[in-house]
Amino acid sequence: MIHSLFLVNASGDIFLEKHWKSVVSRSVCDYFFEAVERATEPENVPPVIPTPHHCLINVLRQRIYFVAVIQSEVPPLFVIEFLHRVVDTFQDYFGVCTEAAVKDNVVVVYELLEEMLDNGFPLATESNILKELIKPPTILRTVVNTITGSTNVGEQLPTGQLSVVPWRRTGVKYTNNEAYFDVVEEIDAIIDKSGSTITAEIQGVIDACVKLTGMPDLTLSFMNPRLLDDVSFHPCVRFKRWEAERILSFVPPDGNFRLLSYHVSSQNLVAIPVYVKHNISFREGSSQGRFELTLGPKQTMGKAVESVLVSSQLPRGVLNANLSPSQGTYTFDPVTKLLSWDVGKINPQKLPSLKGSMSLQTGASKPDENPTINLQFKIQQLAVSGLKVNRLDMYGEKYKPFKGIKYMTKAGKFQVRT
């Protein structure tokens, strides 16, 4: 399975290595560096790189490459999924997963990696279990440890390891019992030149933050569960119950977790909340190009569209852009040719626009491609699919928890072709 792991930063330095079997020389990464060089963008590095004796499987997260060394047949997704789980765990422990954070906490990182894999096979990846084995570093605990000489390492096997609910530790206690659920939907769309939708779909997740004492058993039901076309669950959800009654029944993990990811059936028409009017043109023979962009709200169900961010990769021939936004700020990077415009909130009375000219390389012919415009936005208190949680009930415990449900719609991969 996984033989070794190397962490490589953006500038190509290996800043951490861990071996689960005999040591593999870090020169194996040379193949990886070659691949990085060949790729024009960091994202273009192929995830699986064969070398004469090993195979390198890498994932890129937070500008860090996690390069796993594989020696024999193993499902590549197995490794990829695990590496992402490692990153998630680091984020969970240190807040962020950056080179600095890893270096600062190298001992905890090492202890974690040691627990997560045994002989290259995952041993404990469940966050709740890991947290019982190795306590996350906090300033308070560091101080206490230095004074009392106690350690961050648990002495007992985490209760979860052996229980039927490995995701939950026993003996959880809170003074305020709360359960929050965020229904977050993302719209993936491709809008063509004329403004008509080529493809649009809604993907959603329900993220939960549950802080409840004891062993609560929750059920969550929807007003319109038929909307959910394809779902994937946290292991805690009882699948049979869902199959039979379309009710989510589960003993929740402690803390933050993703309860459910879903896909809204493609039959439903997707409401596109934003429209983009654009006029990007280059004239033959002139070194100037026109750039005009106007945004407006479409089907928003009366809710405000916020945190709007427009970005576009302009053609290579563009030297500079001289634009003026009606609101917000814009930046243009002459090296990467990336234009980004932070719009903020869309005011339906006064539509935001970005107008101006682009200067092209003199003598160069007019670029024959048009840039695509990527859009990001957020709409609070709206699940665009219309999904609604009906009720949330708790069994198994006596107290009355505080329950909260929040809806939000975001742009996923939202592109406008010009």
Added chain:
Amino acid sequence: MLGMSANSVSYNEQGSVESGVDAAQENSSIPGSISSGGAASSLFSADYKKNEDLKEMLESNKESLKLEAMKRIVGLIAKGKNASELFPAVVKNVASKNIELKKLVYVYLVRYAEEQQDLALLSISTFQRALKDPNQLIRASALRVLSSIRVPIIVPIMMLAIKEAATDLSPYVRKTAAHAIQKLYSLDPDQKEHLIEVIEKLLKDKSTLVAGSVVMAFEEVCPDRIDLIHKNYRKLCNLLVDVEEWGQVVIIHMLTRYARTQFVSPWREDAVFDENSAKAFYDSEEERRVDQSKPYIMDPDHRLLLRNTKPLLQSRNTAVVMAVSQLYWHLAPKHELSIITKSLVRLLRSHREVQYIVLQNIATMSIQRKGMFEPFMKSFYVRSTDATHIKTLKLEILTNLANEANISTILREFQTYVKSQDKAFAAATIQAIGCCATNISEVTDTCLNGLVLLLSNRDETVVAESVVVIKKLLQTQPSQHSDIIKHMAKLFDNITVPMARASILWLMGEYCEHVPKIAPDVLRKMAKTFTDEEDIVKLQIVNLAAKLYLTNSKQTKLLTQYILNLGKYDQNYDIRDRTRFIRQLIVPNEKSGALSKYARRILMAPKPAPVLQSAFKDRDRFQLGTLSHTLNSQASGYLELSDWPAVAPDQSVRNVEVVEPVKETGAPALSKSKHAKSNEKFYSDSEEEDGEEEEGSNSEDSSSSSSEESVSESESEENSDDSNKSSSSQSEKSSSESDSEKKKTLKNKKPQQQKLDSKDRKQKNGNAVKVESRSESESGSESSSSESSSESGSELDSDSDSGTDQKKNTKPKPVQSKPVIKKVEKKEVSLLDLDDFSPVPVTTPKSSILSPNLLSDLQGLLISPTASALQASSPVFVPETSHELLHRMTGKGLSAQYRFTRQPCIYGNSMVSLQLTLSNSTDQALENIHISEKSSTGQNIHRFNAIERLEPQASVTVSMGVDFNDSTQAANFQLCTKEDEFSVSIQPAVGELLLPITMSEADFTKEQGKLVGMNESSATITMTPENVSSQSVNRKVVSVANLGVIPSGQENIYRFSGKTVSSGSLVLVSVVLKDPDAVITINTEKTVMGSMLLRQVKTALTNSGP
């Protein structure tokens, strides 16, 4: 001494620490290979000091200092720096009380032990001690480290530790043991045989924690030992949902491989899937085939696997979803395949790396089954933000999905892509258009025109790619497209990419007859620029010249000679060679002789059109989802997926207990999970006997957690109907006394009987009994027995004269009473027949075979379960021994034998059920055989109905019930015929006055706690060595007394439970092995019975022999 060596090591390593990352890495792989002198070390004294500093900290008394030092050392290791010279100082702390310090030392040890083998040995004893620690976490981590230290000397220690840990009470430790197996195997492959034994043991483990890890070990150590899986197959299928996600992936992949060796193909053999045919076509095809040939019936186990993996498509773990998808791809009937589509498309929302792998697999699938993904075509539309490799894959899939209906949509989409800023992607799109054009003839022209338009594109790569693709397209249908060739000739001057120019020239030459005016002009232009062209272009110029010379020598003769002359002196030898060759070929002269006659045929031969095919064609020769599939080349350790067998191997090898009832077929009234549970125990234990009986020679059979008798619930339910019918008919028939009728009955029983006969003979020969034959005979379904008979065919031949054989068998004879352990003589209890159940002979002892599952199901209905803890269960073992009731000499020709059926009596709850076999050895019929009304002792006896007539040499079996009142006092009664009266008595053994019950281990201990003091009797005995195994203890005890076996968590403790028949008092028996002694404890309110039972168990366990 130790210090010295440590010092020298540290000196040696000095240079490496300082000389940078790379050098350090080199050194670590060749420990101590650099012998830097003292001078070197003094140069880097600063660094030397630093490590010295760490050493001091490690040797200090303060825990916090040590911990700080270890943390810094771990930091060094993480950076890839060499810290091996600190080994002696670090290893001292291995026994530290501070758990974090200890863990860090472990980290260090695992990293450097391989390089410092001698010093590493110092730590071994600490681990050995820790292996015995009461804390399971400590035991487990000790095993982890011990097995991770790659020091060959400790292989025996590791082996021992693994064996011990494999039987540990904690599943976590057992899981660690499974991991350790692989480590030891990679360290010393010679241990394989021993390790397989451990794997075999762990495969039987019922813990979900262990399952994934042990299957991983299996895959690594002995993937070819598929026979180890049989017995665990159903368990693995049923546990799968609860196994942790990583284990699921490994198990699913293994089961895919397993299924391909064990089941027949669910795909229609000759319904080869044509790429272009629509889905409707398959359906009709299949329907038609169903009509023609006999319908395919899926093995229930095959179905079980598919059904139990399906929910996992909803897993959040992408690897699990992919694993299930590939399982469906490789195992499911084609029409069920569509359920994986949605889940795979869902994965496309995940990280870029996940997308990459999933798209690759979809690409392979979409070639064969485009119908699967067509509805989701839009999910494969490319976004400008996708990484290049993702874009290319999506393009590939879109190309595969293209058909007449959607091609226009796809081509419109492609048009956008061609304009992409990513030129490599644009070029790939053009190729994709070319593919679509060849695959779908309707759009070839449209595509060609589109491509021609692209020829005026500003970007060279786009143009070049278009030319190349057009060339390929034109090759397929050149005649109609002379205008395109003309157009290309016009564009020629503007095209600079050599490949494109070469392609155009080749086209000119190939189709010069279609453009007779233009081609010579192009050649004229090329003659001018020949010297400035690239090599590939030059070669094509020479080609064009030669072809024109042959077709149009009048206009081009001089031009050709000029070009050939230029080529003759070219710098590139390829071109010089080609020129020389062409000249000899086309210009006739005295030397060129034979060949030049054929010049035209050589150069102008019609050339086959190139086939544009996907890079993913035939990729499914690799199992989907594997690394090999991704790389498209076999990775080391890749396990080939075998083809479906033409004929399914024996299915019964998988017959084991079922953890969860399989709800495939109906009859829900009978499938109470509770009963199923009790069945499991029942079977698993009886199986142990069998294992023993078979001398443990066959590794498959010796499994203790599995049983061959048990058939999956579904099967038994199916069978239940049959057996009910057949046996009731049997009883009817045998009750009538006509001979001919009887023969018929016997005929019905023939297959099973044959089975038994063959087994008998086998046992006589001292051979191991084939499990298959046994299990089939038990399950009693016609189909399976016929199958098994074909398997053990040779034995059957001698039975051809079975009619006479049967007759002998039906007679009571000493052979039967020989103490062969065999599960026969299941008395039939049928709900429907209960009312008119008369004490007529049910069946002859030998042939009454009934699916045990059915029996216990029925039993569960008959006896109202007392408490959940005291679940009555079926007998683990039914002895065959019959006791003489009446000898034929004293009985004046009438002989009678009785035996205990160990079933709950249907005549009364407090009665013991008995079976009586009456035979007539006189030469005239006996009439009116019955039991007289008056009973000499106080027992309550349920008599059998009088037998009106017993023919000479015939025998009947009847059943009766006696309430012994929980005492071993004999029941005396009169057996009467028409003329005579015989006094007989039945003396029960104490063990027969019990009925087995099942309870959990915890309940057992609880109940045992209540029955102490007077109610407890115990004895210590010395066990004979052959009795020590778990099977033999279980077997011995259940043969003495009708008790249920309680699954025990501990290796050396055996527990049995039962209740007395009359009063229902608990009887608990436990046997604790303390090598070589054993303590037998019996707890019961009935103290007299307790002590009697104790005596019998004692004798049984001290006696050797079967």
